[in-house]
Amino acid sequence: MADSLAFENIDFILSEESRPLRILSEYIYPRSVLEKSDVTDTVVVFGSARVDESGVVSPLYAKYYEEARSLAYAITRRAEAFHKATGR
Known part of the structure; x- marks a missing residue:
C-alpha cells in the first residue's frame, strides 16, 4: 500500500472503484464555485x-x-x- 493519501493517488481517483467520488465531485465543485459568487438558490x-x-x-x-x-x-x-x- 502506498504511503500517499487516497485523493493524491491519480490511479485510484481514476479507477472504477472511485467513480462515486468523481460523481460526487461533479456536485460539490460547482456548488463551491456558486457559493463563492453568493449564489444561494439553485x-x-x-x-x-x-x-x-x-x-x-x-x-x-x-x-x-x-x-x-x-x-x-x-x-x-x-x-x-x-x-x-x-x-x-
Missing part, C-alpha cells in the same frame, strides 16, 4: 449527455433529452416568476 439536475459531436441526439435518447429540456424550461420559468415576486 436546482441540480443530474443526467448524462448522449449527444454526438454533430449535436444530434440518438433516437434512443431523444425522448429523455426533450423531457430534460422541458424540465429545465419549466424550472427556469418558475424561477423567473419567483424572482419577480421576491426579488431573489
